Amino acid sequence: MTEKLYYADSHLMRFSARVLRLESLPGGSFTAVLDRTAFFPEGGGQRADTGYLGTMRVTDVQEKDGEIVHFLSPEGERLPPESGAEVFGEVDREVRFRRMQNHSGEHIVSGLVHALTGYDNVGFHMGRESVVIDFSGPLTREQCLEVEERANAAVRENLAVRTFFPTAEELAVLPYRSKKELSGEVRIVEIPGIDRCACCAPHVKQTGEIGCIKLLSCEKHKDGVRMEMVCGRDALDLFRQYQKSVTGISNLLSAKREAVLEAAEHVLEERDALKFRQVALERQLIAFLADRAAEEKGTILLFPETEMSEASRRELVNLLTEKHEGIAGVFAGNDESGYQYILGSRNVDLRPRAKEINTAIQGRGGGRPEMIMGSCRASRAEIEKLFRGEDG
Numbered sequence: 001m002t003e004k005l006y007y008a009d010s011h012l013m014r015f016s017a018r019v020l021r022l023e024s025l026p027g028g029s030f031t032a033v034l035d036r037t038a039f040f041p042e043g044g045g046q047r048a049d050t051g052y053l054g055t056m057r058v059t060d061v062q063e064k065d066g067e068i069v070h071f072l073s074p075e076g077e078r079l080p081p082e083s084g085a086e087v088f089g090e091v092d093r094e095v096r097f098r099r100m101q102n103h104s105g106e107h108i109v110s111g112l113v114h115a116l117t118g119y120d121n122v123g124f125h126m127g128r129e130s131v132v133i134d135f136s137g138p139l140t141r142e143q144c145l146e147v148e149e150r151a152n153a154a155v156r157e158n159l160a161v162r163t164f165f166p167t168a169e170e171l172a173v174l175p176y177r178s179k180k181e182l183s184g185e186v187r188i189v190e191i192p193g194i195d196r197c198a199c200c201a202p203h204v205k206q207t208g209e210i211g212c213i214k215l216l217s218c219e220k221h222k223d224g225v226r227m228e229m230v231c232g233r234d235a236l237d238l239f240r241q242y243q244k245s246v247t248g249i250s251n252l253l254s255a256k257r258e259a260v261l262e263a264a265e266h267v268l269e270e271r272d273a274l275k276f277r278q279v280a281l282e283r284q285l286i287a288f289l290a291d292r293a294a295e296e297k298g299t300i301l302l303f304p305e306t307e308m309s310e311a312s313r314r315e316l317v318n319l320l321t322e323k324h325e326g327i328a329g330v331f332a333g334n335d336e337s338g339y340q341y342i343l344g345s346r347n348v349d350l351r352p353r354a355k356e357i358n359t360a361i362q363g364r365g366g367g368r369p370e371m372i373m374g375s376c377r378a379s380r381a382e383i384e385k386l387f388r389g390e391d392g
């Protein structure tokens, strides 16, 4: 059994211990078992600590049959500690502290939701960006706000977090939250007046250390809700990220930070109005182009200089063929990148001719007897030569 120093003191990040067993793994890494450790192994929804053991990097920590196994990878040419040697360990303080802030914050929120609604925490995941909790029933927006308010009040009250191992008799009469039926020694984490929960992870000593508890979202999930939240340093980081976005938008839209939503709505309204105007102008343009070209004899070929939507180009071909005998075509693009073509006719069956046209203009495409469309690589001169040649 490895002595779990993180249970006696969750803030202990530097310690010395004796190496009981050292095993080498393929690829130059090692595993080490110590007589005692401050490294928390993965468990209870919290990831394993990282840090240093001597000069070796601790990349993972797992608990197996009461023994805590440290996975070590050498940095540079430094040698691993030897079995029996005294070794110095240092946990990555910042990473661990953020996890304790989030995990203790999660207990507070789960305890408050349980007290308010009776719902259970049925899923818990501490990701890199946020903490995700699944609850067994629905929560309204007002209930979420109330939980957030009360959670932060519990932080301000700076309550002492108590962890203890009750006897079997004590446990039998002790009300506490637990995700599963527990056997063997049960560790209880108690936040007075807020929550009592079975948990194996290290927690903050005082709720004030959490700093801040922010709920991010609460959405329907299965029969209940999935809540996303973030605490402490992670909440500060997220706030900075949001601040950067809001300040950026505020500068772009020349709006005050508090007014970016209204400013963005205004931009979207303007965009919609412009789109509307563009459609009207495009309709006028195609009517004009169709009128002007209707006088032409033979095949009509248009290469509009103004960019227009495919729907408008199709509409233009329809307008042309209404009045015109023969083939009418609209080509959008240029000689460098090729053309998108639409060819139409009221009295010439285009479908059987599609293959021959595509071969001549290095194109691909097809369609109905009265309209074919596709793309081609030929230049404007080559396209004009093909169709004008036919007219000759």
Ligand SMILES: [Zn+2]
Residues within 6 Å of the ligand: 044, 103, 107, 197, 198, 199, 200, 201
């Ligand atoms: Zn827990």
